[in-house]
Structures are given as structure tokens and as C-alpha cells.
Amino acid sequence: MDKDVHQGFETLAIHAGQEADPTTGAVVPPIYQVSTYKQDGIGGLRGGYEYSRSANPTRTALETCLAEIEGGSRGLAFASGLAAEDALLRTVLKPGDHVVIPNDAYGGTYRLFAKVAEPWGVTFDPVPLNAVAAVRAAIRPETKLIWVETPTNPLLGIADIAALASVAHDAGALLAVDNTFASPYLQQPLALGADVVVHSTTKYIGGHSDVVGGALVVTDPGLGERLTFHQNAMGAIAGPFDAWLTLRGIKTLAVRMDRHCANAEAVAGMLSRHPAVTEVIYPGLPTHPGHEVAAKQMKAFGGMVSFRMASEEAAVRVCERTELFTLGESLGGVESLIEHPGRMTHASAAGSPLEVPADLVRLSVGIEDVDDLLRDLEQALA
Structure with missing residues (x-):
């Protein structure tokens, strides 16, 4: 070319x-x-x-x-x-x-x-x-x-x-x-x-x-x-x-990423306001310690959102209650996924310096209707 x-x-x-x-x-x-x-x-x-x-x-x-x-x-x-x-x-x-x-x-x-x-x-x-x-x-x-x-x-x-x-x-x-x-x-x-x-x-x-x-x-x-x-x-x-x-x-990478990012920003915002969530981790939030660097070197902030609950049990319960967010490993597909990293993708790091918090939940925010995604998370957190 x-x-x-x-x-x-x-x-x-x-x-x-x-x-x-x-x-x-x-x-x-x-x-x-x-x-x-x-x-x-x-x-x-x-x-x-x-x-x-x-x-x-x-x-x-x-x-x-x-x-x-x-x-x-x-x-x-x-x-x-x-x-x-x-x-x-x-x-x-x-x-x-x-x-x-x-x-x-x-x-x-x-x-x-x-x-x-x-x-x-x-x-x-x-x-x-x-x-x-x-x-x-x-x-x-x-x-x-x-x-x-x-x-x-x-x-x-x-x-x-x-x-x-x-x-x-x-x-x-x-x-x-x-x-x-x-x-x-x-x-x-x-x-x-x-x-x-x-x-x-x-x-x-x-x-x-x-x-x-x-x-x-x-x-x-x-x-x-x-x-x-x-x-x-x-x-x-x-x-x-x-x-x-x-x-x-x-x-279709470009058009998909635009929607992933837009949906993730909305999800991060909703989670930030939810009383059951103790911390939201998303580079697009001004509270993220890497926000300024991310804004400098990234076109947008991505489709991945992590958040923490009050306990491991609460994190696991959210993962089990979602209906539109599918419980599964991997990420980056058009469909939204939810997982508990400590028990799933990062179980191999347990007991190491890279062990992840037990109360952590990771979302791969897909390209579905954003209102449907927000309603699903709200009912799972209720």
C-alpha cells in the first residue's frame, strides 16, 4: 500500500x-x-x-x-x-x-x-x-x-x-x-x-x-x-x-474501541457513585494516579474497569449475580465479561508479590447498549 x-x-x-x-x-x-x-x-x-x-x-x-x-x-x-x-x-x-x-x-x-x-x-x-x-x-x-x-x-x-x-x-x-x-x-x-x-x-x-x-x-x-x-x-x-x-x-478495531471506551467511561462513573463500591480503578477517572500519563499517551482510556468491594465475599457475589455481564475469563470481545481475578485469571499469582486483592472485580466492558449494562450492574450490586 x-x-x-x-x-x-x-x-x-x-x-x-x-x-x-x-x-x-x-x-x-x-x-x-x-x-x-x-x-x-x-x-x-x-x-x-x-x-x-x-x-x-x-x-x-x-x-x-x-x-x-x-x-x-x-x-x-x-x-x-x-x-x-x-x-x-x-x-x-x-x-x-x-x-x-x-x-x-x-x-x-x-x-x-x-x-x-x-x-x-x-x-x-x-x-x-x-x-x-x-x-x-x-x-x-x-x-x-x-x-x-x-x-x-x-x-x-x-x-x-x-x-x-x-x-x-x-x-x-x-x-x-x-x-x-x-x-x-x-x-x-x-x-x-x-x-x-x-x-x-x-x-x-x-x-x-x-x-x-x-x-x-x-x-x-x-x-x-x-x-x-x-x-x-x-x-x-x-x-x-x-x-x-x-x-x-x-x-473494525477502531469503531469497536470507540464504543468500548464510551461504555467503560459510563460504567466507571456509575460505579464511582455506588455506595457498595469502595474503589473504582479506571485510567479515565481524574482520581486515577496515572490519569495524566494515560491522557498524554493514549487516545482514550480503554474498555477495562476494575473495582473493589467491602470484602471478597461481596466481590464474588457481584460476579455471580450479573446477567448481561458474562462470568468468564479473557477480555476485549464485543460482549461484556465479569470476573474475580484472585480466583480466576490471576490465581497463579496467589502468594507471590503480584497477588491481587481478594475484593477486586474486573470488567471487560463490551459494546452492548450502555443503559442495559448499567442496569445489570445496578441489580447485581443491590
Whole structure:
């Protein structure tokens, strides 16, 4: 695509990597459900394709689009978000290296570091990433990576990406940003100095709770080549149908995120006024400690809202009483979800420095009629 002609996010999401099929004129890239490709003589590859673990045209379309909407030089699609994370760690780290991670990181990320990377020989320290001085103090000579989530899962902490990029690069380390909660529509970490963007494309990018996937996007072509080698060597790639579903989801990402954000703001406002709720955690609220940073680096404040009740029992009761908010893990789909992180998505962090409050409830606010969502929460809290 000619970038001089098409620059807008919405245009890139619909067209990048998705030119009309040259044979049929189909405007949607086909699903190349194929494992191998006919070669024009030994070593003569048509379009660079030989075996679909190495490359597949449907996956290529998705990876091209991901790179364009994140403003990177290379996108890579994986079988899951954790597969993408693992490929990154295996590419940029070695035994003896050190990583700084958020002290409220996603439970699956913490499990990957604590149960997989640490036995391999990589050490890590959980640090409050909203405190730049604390991050700088945690840097060691062997620190090779600062891992950022912003907003974090499930406490919606906000980290200053540009400031942390400066800290990382001063130390000769890379900055990786998990951009899953914000999506590329709301936040562009690479433009703020990050080296790698990580996604669970299962969430907002896919957007319909019907496909599992992950992605990495990088600015440095050399790092992109190294990651591509590991993607092929390790093999946890996105299949063609998964790639096609994810690409379909990207087309409506902008309009979906606008509605997610609008609904979440209304929900956060209602919860803030409810007497049964002790605290509402949403970056769009002026009371949120990261509100100013979020306003600076995000287009809007996202579709995730967390809140606290008077007790664990009260939090569990709310989760069990909603009717429109479905009790379930994951997030970012068109439907609204509710969960108890301490017993569900973050159970793996129990007893660790990353343990979440037992009275916490997390909402993934969908795109339904906002009045219906508010009524459902009101009856559950009654």
C-alpha cells in the first residue's frame, strides 16, 4: 500500500496487507489452508512460500497489517499471546540475564517468568513501573529487558512509556510493551520509544471471542529477522484460519474501541457513585494516579474497569449475580465479561508479590447498549 495515499489508522486496518486477490479480485484475502507449496524447480519458490510453518499468505497478510497499524517494520503472528512472549524471551535473553517486570503484571506473564524463564536461568524483579526512579534503581549490569504493561492487568496501572524507554536504552536494554489492553488504536508504544510491542490478539484485536492468537511488532529489522528465525524454529505460529479471523477483527478495531471506551467511561462513573463500591480503578477517572500519563499517551482510556468491594465475599457475589455481564475469563470481545481475578485469571499469582486483592472485580466492558449494562450492574450490586 502507498503510505503517501493512505495514512489513517482506520484505512490501514482495512487495507494494509489486504490487496484484492490478483486471480479473482476478491477483496478479502483468502484462507490459504495449505501446508506445502509447489516449487518451480529446486529452490525456486513462488512468492517465498515453501511450508506453512515458515510462511503462509494469510498469515503474511495479518503480519503486514499488524506492522502497519503499530508503526513497526515487522509483525509476527503466533498461536497465542504467551507463545509470542516466549519467542521474545528466547530471542533476546540468555541464562544469566535479568528483567524488570511490573509488580502487577498479568498472571500468565508472571507464570512464564517464574516457572519457565527463571528455571532456565533468567532472573527478574517485580517493580512498580509507575515509579520511574524505582525502575532505574532496579537496573543491574545484566538487565537486558524492561517488560511493560500499560494499562496493567487487572489493576490498570499506567506506565510512562517514553520515560521507561529512556531508562531502558540508557542501560543498554530493550523495552517491550504489552499493548493488549490499549490496542494499537488507542496507544502507539513504538512511536514513544519502545523496541517491541506484544499483543494477545485474542483480545481487542480479534475482538469477537472466537480466536486465540498473539503478536510481536518491532521497529528494528535486525531484531525482526531474529524473531522470525525463532518463530519458525519454535513453531508456535498462527494457523491460516486463525490469522484470517484476526485480520477480520482488525477491520473494525477502531469503531469497536470507540464504543468500548464510551461504555467503560459510563460504567466507571456509575460505579464511582455506588455506595457498595469502595474503589473504582479506571485510567479515565481524574482520581486515577496515572490519569495524566494515560491522557498524554493514549487516545482514550480503554474498555477495562476494575473495582473493589467491602470484602471478597461481596466481590464474588457481584460476579455471580450479573446477567448481561458474562462470568468468564479473557477480555476485549464485543460482549461484556465479569470476573474475580484472585480466583480466576490471576490465581497463579496467589502468594507471590503480584497477588491481587481478594475484593477486586474486573470488567471487560463490551459494546452492548450502555443503559442495559448499567442496569445489570445496578441489580447485581443491590
